Amino acid sequence: MVPHYPTKRSALVPTLLYAQDEVGFLSDEVIAELAGRLDLTELEVRNVISYYSMLTTKPRGKFNVQVCTNISCLVRGGEEILQHCAKKLGVGHKGTTPDGLFSLEEVECIGACSWAPAAQVNYDFHENLTTEKMDKVLDECRMKA
Amino acid sequence: MADVTLTVDGKKVTAPAGTLLIEACKTVGIEVPSFCYYPNLSLQGACRMCLVKIEKMPKLQTACTTVIGEGMIVTSDSEEIKQARKSMLELLLGNHPLDCPVCDAGGECELQDMTFTYGAAESKFMEAKNHKDEQQWSPVVFFDRPRCILCYRCVRVCGEGMDVWALGVQNRGVSSVIAPNREDHLECEECGMCIDICPVGALTSGAYRYKTRPWEMKHVGTICTHCGDGCKTTLGVRRADTGMEIVRGDNRDKSGTNGDFLCIKGRYAFDFANHEDRLTQPLIRQNGKLSPATWEEAFELIGKTFAEIRDSDGGAKIGVIGSTRTTNEEDYLLSKFARVVLKTNNVDHHRTADFPALASALRGKEGATASMAEVFTAPAILLIGNDPTEQHPLLAWQIRNNVRLHRARLYVINSNSIKLRRQATSFVQIEPGMEGQAAAFLAGSDAAADTLANSSTKKEEWIALRDKLRGEQNLVIVFGSEIVGDGLAKLVKFGSAISGAKFVCLADYANSRGAADMGLYPDLLPGYHSIVGNSQFHQEWGEIPQAAGLDLPGMVEAGKAGQLEALYVVGSNPVGRLDIDPFTFSKSFVVVQDMFLTETAVIADVVLPAANAYEKSGTFTNTCGDLQLVKKAGEVTGTKSDFEMIVRIADAMGFEMRKLVPFGGGTRADMGQSRGAQSGEADRHAVWLEAHGLEPKMSPFDPTAILDEIQRLVPGYDVSRVNLLSGNSEHTSLAEAGTSAAHKPESVSPANDSLFSSGTLGRYSRALNSVSESHEVKTAEVSAD
Ligand code: SF4
Ligand code: SF4
Ligand code: SF4
Ligand code: FES
Ligand code: FES
Numbered sequence: 001m002v003p004h005y006p007t008k009r010s011a012l013v014p015t016l017l018y019a020q021d022e023v024g025f026l027s028d029e030v031i032a033e034l035a036g037r038l039d040l041t042e043l044e045v046r047n048v049i050s051y052y053s054m055l056t057t058k059p060r061g062k063f064n065v066q067v068c069t070n071i072s073c074l075v076r077g078g079e080e081i082l083q084h085c086a087k088k089l090g091v092g093h094k095g096t097t098p099d100g101l102f103s104l105e106e107v108e109c110i111g112a113c114s115w116a117p118a119a120q121v122n123y124d125f126h127e128n129l130t131t132e133k134m135d136k137v138l139d140e141c142r143m144k145a
Numbered sequence: 146m147a148d149v150t151l152t153v154d155g156k157k158v159t160a161p162a163g164t165l166l167i168e169a170c171k172t173v174g175i176e177v178p179s180f181c182y183y184p185n186l187s188l189q190g191a192c193r194m195c196l197v198k199i200e201k202m203p204k205l206q207t208a209c210t211t212v213i214g215e216g217m218i219v220t221s222d223s224e225e226i227k228q229a230r231k232s233m234l235e236l237l238l239g240n241h242p243l244d245c246p247v248c249d250a251g252g253e254c255e256l257q258d259m260t261f262t263y264g265a266a267e268s269k270f271m272e273a274k275n276h277k278d279e280q281q282w283s284p285v286v287f288f289d290r291p292r293c294i295l296c297y298r299c300v301r302v303c304g305e306g307m308d309v310w311a312l313g314v315q316n317r318g319v320s321s322v323i324a325p326n327r328e329d330h331l332e333c334e335e336c337g338m339c340i341d342i343c344p345v346g347a348l349t350s351g352a353y354r355y356k357t358r359p360w361e362m363k364h365v366g367t368i369c370t371h372c373g374d375g376c377k378t379t380l381g382v383r384r385a386d387t388g389m390e391i392v393r394g395d396n397r398d399k400s401g402t403n404g405d406f407l408c409i410k411g412r413y414a415f416d417f418a419n420h421e422d423r424l425t426q427p428l429i430r431q432n433g434k435l436s437p438a439t440w441e442e443a444f445e446l447i448g449k450t451f452a453e454i455r456d457s458d459g460g461a462k463i464g465v466i467g468s469t470r471t472t473n474e475e476d477y478l479l480s481k482f483a484r485v486v487l488k489t490n491n492v493d494h495h496r497t498a499d500f501p502a503l504a505s506a507l508r509g510k511e512g513a514t515a516s517m518a519e520v521f522t523a524p525a526i527l528l529i530g531n532d533p534t535e536q537h538p539l540l541a542w543q544i545r546n547n548v549r550l551h552r553a554r555l556y557v558i559n560s561n562s563i564k565l566r567r568q569a570t571s572f573v574q575i576e577p578g579m580e581g582q583a584a585a586f587l588a589g590s591d592a593a594a595d596t597l598a599n600s601s602t603k604k605e606e607w608i609a610l611r612d613k614l615r616g617e618q619n620l621v622i623v624f625g626s627e628i629v630g631d632g633l634a635k636l637v638k639f640g641s642a643i644s645g646a647k648f649v650c651l652a653d654y655a656n657s658r659g660a661a662d663m664g665l666y667p668d669l670l671p672g673y674h675s676i677v678g679n680s681q682f683h684q685e686w687g688e689i690p691q692a693a694g695l696d697l698p699g700m701v702e703a704g705k706a707g708q709l710e711a712l713y714v715v716g717s718n719p720v721g722r723l724d725i726d727p728f729t730f731s732k733s734f735v736v737v738q739d740m741f742l743t744e745t746a747v748i749a750d751v752v753l754p755a756a757n758a759y760e761k762s763g764t765f766t767n768t769c770g771d772l773q774l775v776k777k778a779g780e781v782t783g784t785k786s787d788f789e790m791i792v793r794i795a796d797a798m799g800f801e802m803r804k805l806v807p808f809g810g811g812t813r814a815d816m817g818q819s820r821g822a823q824s825g826e827a828d829r830h831a832v833w834l835e836a837h838g839l840e841p842k843m844s845p846f847d848p849t850a851i852l853d854e855i856q857r858l859v860p861g862y863d864v865s866r867v868n869l870l871s872g873n874s875e876h877t878s879l880a881e882a883g884t885s886a887a888h889k890p891e892s893v894s895p896a897n898d899s900l901f902s903s904g905t906l907g908r909y910s911r912a913l914n915s916v917s918e919s920h921e922v923k924t925a926e927v928s929a930d
Contacts, residue, residue, distance in 0.1 A: 043313040043326040050315040 008038045012048055016055055025059045032130050053107065061096045061103035063141045065089075068121045069106050072113035077129075082106055084131045088138065101145055102138070151217035158605035160213060167195055167208040171762035175221050178230065178259055180344050181296040182209035185303055185405075185550060189297050192237075194259065197221050205229055205395075221279045240271045242291045250346030253358040256294060282331040284915040285351040285413055286340065288323065293347035295321055300340035306405070308545055308567060308826045309333050323347070334900055335916050336538070337412045338405070340906075341396050351914050352413045353393045357383055365778035366398035366872060368654045368765045369411035370470055370758040371903045373497075374517060374539035375874070377401025378411040380759060380778035387425075388780035391415045391759060402517045402771065402874050408538035410903055413912035415759060418779050420909045422741050424754035425783030433750060435742075440785075440793075443751050448797020450734050451487060454710045455798075460488025460690060464700040464709050464733075467494040468787070469654035470714030470906070472763025472775055474848035475787045476656070476663035476825030477671055477855050481716055485686050486795045487713070490667050490676055490694025491703075496893045497719060498652035498768070499629035504673040504882040506637035507648070513637075515621045515647035516876040517769045521547045523621040523647075525554040527614060529636070530580045531625025531651050534564040535899045537768070539653070540623065541565060548586065554616060557692075558583050571610060573602050580624075588635040589613055619645035627652065630890030652768045653896035654904065656756065658927025659766040662859065662877070666888065667694035672860040674883030681858050687804065696892060697723070704729040712736070715787050716755060718743040718905040723894070738787055743905055754784045757906075761786040763848045764869070771874040772864055789846045796845075808850040 001018075002011045012034070019030045026049055028049070035042045049055045067073075067082040083102075086092055089102050096103040112118035115127030126137050150159045153170055160169040167177045168184070177409040180192035188210050196205040200218040205226065208219075213718035220226070237256065245251040252441040277290040297314065300323065304310040311326040311333035325331040362381035369376045377400060380394035394415045396407050403411075427434040427443035451896045454462050465483040467476055483492045507513045515523065520543040533541035541564075547553040548568040557569040560577040575583060579597060586593035586607060614620065622640045624633075633650075640646040652658055664671035676693055683689055695703055697719065703709040711734040720727050730748060737749040746752045758765070763775045785793075795805050803809070856862050860882050864875035896904055901917040903910065 029538060041310050041313075043310065043324065047313040047315055047324070051317045 003056050009040055009044075012038055012040065012045065013052070016045075016049065020055060026057045028056060031057075055103075057082065059096070059100075061101050062145060063101060063121050064103050065138070066105045066107040068108070068112070068116070068118050068120075070107070070109035070113075072109070072116040073106065073118060076116040078117040081119060081129050081131065083133055084134055085119075085138070088135070101142065149213050149215050151213050151215070151756075153218060153219045154221050158213075160839065161413070162213070164213050165209060166197065166206075166211040166213050166217075166219065169213050170208065170219075170221060177208045177221055178262070179209055180259075180294060181298065182257065183298050183301070183342065185546070186298065186301040189301070192294070193233050193298055194230055194235075196224060196226055196782070198223060210493050230259070234260055234263055235268060235811075237294050238268065240274050240291060241294070241807075242276070244292075247355070248289075248292065248346035249349045249354055250292075250343075254346060255344035262826060271803050280329070281351070282325045282329075282350075283333070283335055284919050285335050285337055285409065286331055287349045287354060288325075289347050289349065290322060292345050293323055293738065294345055295323075296344060296906065297323075298322060298342045298344065299348055302338045302342045302405075303333070305549065306542070306546065307334060307336060307338060308564070310340060312529060314867075316354045319495065323706075331648075332920075334534075334538075335409045337395075337409060337681065341407070341412075342405070350395075350413070351915075352416065353395075356392050357381075362388075362392060364397055365776050366400065367759060367776040368401075368655065368767075368773050369407070369780055370906070371414060372537055372898070373652045373654055373657050373768035374403075374537050375401075375655070375765060375769075375771055375773055376403035376407055376411045376539050377872075378407055378415075380415060382778050383813065388782045391418050391779040400554060400872055401773075403539050403542070406539055406542045409900060409916065410538075410907075410913070414903060414907065414910040415779075416595070416911050417740070417906050417909035418757055418759055418781065420741070420911075422909065423781055424740060424742065424752065425781065426753040426754060428749075430750045435749070443753060444793045444797040447736050447751055447794050448799075451711060451713075451794065452798045454734070455488050457555045458710060461491065461694070462708070462710040463487050463489045464491040464695060464703070464712045464717055464780075465489065466495075466697065466700070466712070466714045466717050467492065467660055468830070469495055469497070469652075469657040469660050470758055471656065471660075471716045471787050472758065472761065472848065473656065473663055473766060473772075473855060474763045474851040475658040475715070475791070476660050476665055477859070478788060478806070478851055480664040480671060481686060481749035482791050482795055483672075483713075484689045486798060486805065488690055490690050491700055491709075492667055493697040494660045494665040494667055495654075495697075495699070495719065495722060496661070496662070497657050497895050498626050498650050499633055499888070499890050499893050500650060500652070500658065501666070501669060501673055501885040501888040502633045502890060503637075503648065503650045505885045506634045507879045508882055508884070509880060510641065511880045513641075513647055514770045514876070514879060516771050516874070517543060517767060518771075518874070519647065520544060520621055520623070520649065520769075522551065523547065523553060523619055524551075525556070525614075525617040525620045527556045527558070527622045527856065528565065529558045529583060529618055529622075529624045530558070530560075530627035531623075532561065532563045532565075533623075533651075536625075536653065536896075537651055538900060539767075540649070544623075556610065558596065571613070573607070573610060575599070575602075578627075579800075580627035581629075581635075584624075584628055584632040584636040587639040589639070590635075617643060617646075619647075619651060621647050621650040624651065626653075626893050626895040629893050633890075643704060649769050649831075655767075655900060658768050658770060659764075662766055662862075663855070667696045667699070668888060669885055670883070671855070671858065672862075672881075672883050673879075673885040675885065678884075680883060683828060685858060688856075694888075696889065700894065701729050702724055704733055704916045707732045709733045714738070714745055714749075715791070717790065718745045720745040720748065720752075721905055722896075738790055740784070741905070741909060753790050755790070756781065756784040756786045760784065761788070761848075763788070764852060766877060767874075770861075770877045770879065772862065772877050773874045774869055774872060786846070786848075788848050792845050802845045806845040806850050807854060808845045808847055850866075858882050 005011050031045045035045045069078040093106045117129045118127045149162045160747050177195045179195045181189040190210045194207040197208045198220040279289045300312045303312045315324040340350045366379045368379045378394050379397040382389045394412045426437045429438040467479050554570040566572040582593045594604045594607045670682045714737045735749040736751045737746040737751045738755045760779045762777045861878035881928045907913050
């Protein structure tokens with residue numbers, strides 16, 4: 001992937017995403033490895049990770065449920081969806097269920113305002129949510145696991 | 146580049162195309178406020194303090210990122226602009242702790258200054274301020290997060306300037322925070338550049354935190370006493386029970402060749418001066434024990450003994466060892482004192498470079514040495530041997546930033562993969578000890594290429610490198626103590642064929658070059674004039690013994706054989722540094738002038754407590770040959786300068802003072818009292834005299850009288866006195882040096898100091914010790930897992 005970019009360091013964000021998908025989170029080993037490959041210091045890699053909320057240095061659940069509560073979603077019941085998920089999963093913002101299946105996150109606008117309220121589970125979007133619809137999404141996940 | 150003309154606040158400004166608006170404004174005296182902009186660092190455009198109005202542009206623009214354009218019409222100050230800047234300040238102050246009364250930066254804080262200029266904004270924030278405790282990141286670096294205004298100067302200077310990259314930014318937006326490279330601490334070169342460059346008090350120094358306020362100190366710009374590079378450091382001094390205490394070292398005065406730079410030693414390692422082991426009373430050995438005595442007793446004893454030995458057995462029974470940290474005036478005086486008063490040529494010092502060989506190779510060649518400033522501007526640099534990052538930090542900074550800002554080509558030949566290879570156009574690793582061979586090869590010996598060629602660099606590559614170097618112009622050739630004698634001559638031969646090539650010979654201590662130039666050699670007088678012959682020194686000084694004296698190893702031999710009746714050691718610790726058996730001189734009468742009871746001082750018969758270079762005036766010559774003024778900053782009661790002590794000993798020997806120090810030609814004035822109720826009067830007089838460009842020369846203790854003689858007699862030192870006194874560096878020349886006599890290249894032994902050590906002196910610096918300890922601990926931790 002590195003040769004696709006004009007400078008080596010430009011490959012950092014995509015590489016981080018791939019690594020996170022594969023390992024589950026960005027461990028110290030991953031950081032050291034990528035820093036070595038891209039000629040960066042570990043500090044630089046950490047700086048970038050800390051900038052993006054979708055990158056994490058701590059293990060998360062298999063399904064990362066991100067519920068938007070930004071303005072459009074807020075007026076269309078996003079907050080309720082979030083509370084519903086929290087109750088159902090038994091964890092709060094940035095929490096992970098004991099079985100390691102779900103993590104919950106309250107996020108800013110995910111660009112699906114026209115279909116608010118919206119949530120994103122890993123890379124999949126779920127729109128025009130109601131509490132029932134959300135239940136279904138979560139159940140399906142559990143089935144897949 | 147073509148010039149561009151624009152108008153700022155009605156003034157015409159002309160500057161080369163590509164100039165940043167903020168810099169163009171400076172040239173006509175218009176200051177555009179800035180936090181994140183810093184000359185020679187990458188642009189950040191983060192603080193928006195530099196907003197100006199440019200006609201035909203819709204919004205206010207940042208002057209720090211705007212490149213000037215033909216016909217631009219700029220307003221740097223207006224109600225609208227003031228308001229914009231004021232709101233930026235309001236945002237910055239939103240979470241600022243406003244603990245100015247206890248903040249180290251209080252009184253010299255850019256945020257305070259701006260707030261003062263634009264008026265206190267009314268804060269609309271009701272939220273509680275977000276407090277974080279102060280963190281210690283290293284023995285010298287502390288971080289106070291709430292004070293940080295996120296200008297990122299520290300991050301850039303550490304990365305771009307130092308090539309250390311130890312600081313970064315974590316998170317984003319309001320939660321952005323400066324972070325050290327090892328989670329909760331720093332692993333870095335501890336230069337303190339980040340602290341100096343921080344516009345506020347977010348980064349503070351372990352050496353100075355909470356000690357005093359900026360306005361309580363007097364600030365003296367003088368020359369660093371550690372390595373041979375000659376940085377100007379600003380010492381903040383404050384009256385104390387023991388005299389004047391140095392409380393801070395920094396780079397407030399950026400007028401030195403080092404500009405923004407100082408390494409840890411120039412910034413923090415002034416603390417040896419305040420060490421409680423400082424000697425403050427002369428000591429005389431009585432019944433086998435060094436016991437306190439008065440100055441009079443000490444001088445009388447030394448004078449009497451030296452005179453007796455000289456008169457009965459001849460001066461050749463006396464040895465003299467000079468220092469590499471005393472001033473040129475002291476070195477010259479010592480060299481003269483040895484020859485004309487003691488009548489001995491047994492004079493030497495700890496040699497860390499082969500300057501006599503350099504002088505003889507460069508004789509007759511005008512402009513063949515490069516100044517420290519030129520290392521920053523040269524189009525190409527060849528570095529053979531040494532590790533400047535560790536041993537010559539300023540030189541390394543000059544090279545690095547020349548490469549970064551001017552795209553200089555750097556060629557490195559070294560036996561280690563030194564850090565500067567990262568800036569090198571080409572880096573060639575050789576076997577240790579092969580530096581001389583490399584010089585021979587460059588000078589044309591193809592046979593040497595066979596010995597040099599190894600698995601990593603083949604013969605053809607060596608030849609290609611030489612061809613490339615031959616194609617350069619104005620090349621600066623820098624070399625370490627690995628190149629001496631014949632190798633040095635070869636290197637000069639190679640360089641002389643390149644048009645405009647200049648040399649830098651690296652020696653290790655603050656005034657190593659001065660010690661050599663001032664003739665602390667058994668066979669050389671100042672200016673590399675042979676002891677045999679009829680130089681200006683023979684004519685002016687009067688009778689000088691004509692045979693070459695003993696060098697340091699020779700004096701050791703003589704001592705062992707019981708042939709050295711007296712040894713006079715000025716500011717040097719040969720026993721501790723050069724591995725000399727302490728019993729060597731047990732039969733000699735040993736006199737030592739030093740700050741501490743060093744390994745050499747403990748074997749002495751008389752020990753005189755000396756002032757260090759931060760406590761006296763004079764001049765230093767850095768390793769490049771740049772002459773600079775050393776100014777008195779601190780003072781420790783009970784010590785004397787080496788200059789005064791040499792003069793007092795000559796006096797005690799009954800020598801006619803004016804023949805040694807030609808004083809009395811200058812101004813006469815009443816300097817007032819230096820102690821008691823009117824203490825400080827002398828200082829005030831001195832300040833007045835200095836301000837009026839007057840040099841006192843009233844007493845035989847005044848080094849400027851000797852400076853006169855140096856400038857008159859030592860070849861290459863007849864530089865502009867005005868410039869020198871104004872605090873600028875003046876490059877000396879070796880072109881007119883004497884026909885140096887034979888010398889021993891094998892006597893050159895490098896100091897091998899690192900970034901965190903500094904000979905005997907360094908052992909008395911808490912700052913250096915704490916840093917080396919913390920670095921050792923970390924290395925151990927790493928190797929354990
Ligand atoms: S002290 Fe020097 S090397 Fe260390 S973080 Fe600060 S700027 Fe970087
Ligand atoms: S610590 Fe100082 S220099 Fe660094 S970003 Fe903060 S205010 Fe700027
Ligand atoms: S580089 Fe040398 S002269 Fe400059 S501050 Fe460091 S030790 Fe002193
Ligand atoms: S506000 Fe929720 S997706 Fe835009
Ligand atoms: S100085 Fe221009 S944006 Fe900071």
